[in-house]
Structures are given as structure tokens and as C-alpha cells.
Amino acid sequence: MAERREFPWWVKAIVYVAVPVGVIIVVYKLISDWLMGPINAIKDLWQRQYNDYVAEMKEYAEKGLITSPDYQEVLNRKSTAIQQTEKSYVQLSMNLQATITTCVAIIVAGLATVGIAREIIDKWSKRVSGQAQTAKGQDYVCVCALAEDLAARGKLTEASGLVTAMQNYFNTVDAPFMKQQISYYQSILPTLTGAELLYANFLINAYTTELAAIPVWFASLPPILMAGVKT
Numbered sequence: 001m002a003e004r005r006e007f008p009w010w011v012k013a014i015v016y017v018a019v020p021v022g023v024i025i026v027v028y029k030l031i032s033d034w035l036m037g038p039i040n041a042i043k044d045l046w047q048r049q050y051n052d053y054v055a056e057m058k059e060y061a062e063k064g065l066i067t068s069p070d071y072q073e074v075l076n077r078k079s080t081a082i083q084q085t086e087k088s089y090v091q092l093s094m095n096l097q098a099t100i101t102t103c104v105a106i107i108v109a110g111l112a113t114v115g116i117a118r119e120i121i122d123k124w125s126k127r128v129s130g131q132a133q134t135a136k137g138q139d140y141v142c143v144c145a146l147a148e149d150l151a152a153r154g155k156l157t158e159a160s161g162l163v164t165a166m167q168n169y170f171n172t173v174d175a176p177f178m179k180q181q182i183s184y185y186q187s188i189l190p191t192l193t194g195a196e197l198l199y200a201n202f203l204i205n206a207y208t209t210e211l212a213a214i215p216v217w218f219a220s221l222p223p224i225l226m227a228g229v230k231t
Helices: 009-062 069-093 096-113 118-128 135-152 156-191 194-219
Strands: none
Touching: 009 069, 009 096, 009 135, 009 156, 069 096, 069 135, 069 194, 096 118, 096 135, 096 194, 118 135, 118 194, 135 156, 135 194, 156 194
């Protein structure tokens, strides 16, 4: 008869702890991949779209073509695509704080992708944390950071041109649009449920915050840059 082998107590302890923990990790991984997969895919798409937007804006700004007829058409098309992705992300995430955090992360990654100075990225990511909550808010963070980066590299004419063009665009196009969207979603709130209600509340709060914040962002740009801005 074979002698029964006894394992040391510490081996048993490891087995008793490791097996349940291992099972928990596997189950968590399966559930998180299943639940978070679509959300992460949309977030990645949002990131790629924003990186492309920032790169396009930087190219136009550095060439001094911000006021060219093609400029707004190209960037508007890209911005609209980002907004559509944003809507899907908000509705899937069901978490306002997660969306705000994601916005800041996307801004940081997008600006880093096109080589904006680290200190400028850090400055703007801290300044707009909790304020830049939508694709439109991201647009204006991009404008301010790019303008400051251009000015730091001695391209004051291009930086001032970028700020002038985008301040005018904000006042004449984006601000009225954001106000219209706030009024529209406020009027239909009683008819909405579920994800649509979540998105409506998100957009109302986000646009209200950004309408107040964006002019302050412009005003906080370096004085040497703002001296050349035409208002």
C-alpha cells in the first residue's frame, strides 16, 4: 500500500488561497472583456479621431492656413464624427465621471501625439480638468494648447491667427449651437428615458460648463500671444 504523502501547511495555504483568487481573476477578466469590450472599442475610436483632428489643426495652423476656405470644412467634418462617437460612448458608459476622465485622457494623448511640449500639455490638462467634457470642448483645448506651443516656438503670427479665427468661430457658430442644443434637450427631457435621457443630461451640463469656460481659456493665454489677436 502506497504511503500517503502529506504536503507542508504552507503548500496547502497557497493552494487554498491561489485557486479561489485565480478563479476570481478569470471570471473578472471574462466579465470585464464582455462588458467593457464595446466601450473600450468606442473610446479607442474616439482617441484615434481626436488625434487625427489635432494633427490636422496643427498642420493648418503651422502653415498659416487657418482662415482658408477649406479649413473649417475639413475640421467640421472631423469634429462631427468625434461628436457621434462621443454620443455612443456616453450612452454605453452610463457614467458621467468616466466620460469626463476619458475626455481629459484623450486630450493629453492627442496633444502628445503631435509633439506639443510636455509642460504645455500638463498646464492645459490641469486647467481644463472637469471643464472640457465634450468633443467641442476638446476642440478649444486643442486650439489653446496649439496656439501656446506655436507662440513658444516663435510663430506668433500663426498662433495669433489661430486664436483669432477660433474665437470668432466660437462666438458666431459654436456658442449659438451649444445654447441651441441646451434649449432643445431641456425641452424634450420629460419625453426621454434610459440612454437618451443620460445623454441629454450629460450634454446640457457639459455645454453649460463649456460655454462659461472656453472664453476663460482664451483669456488665460500668454499676453504676448493675445497682443496680436484681433477681436
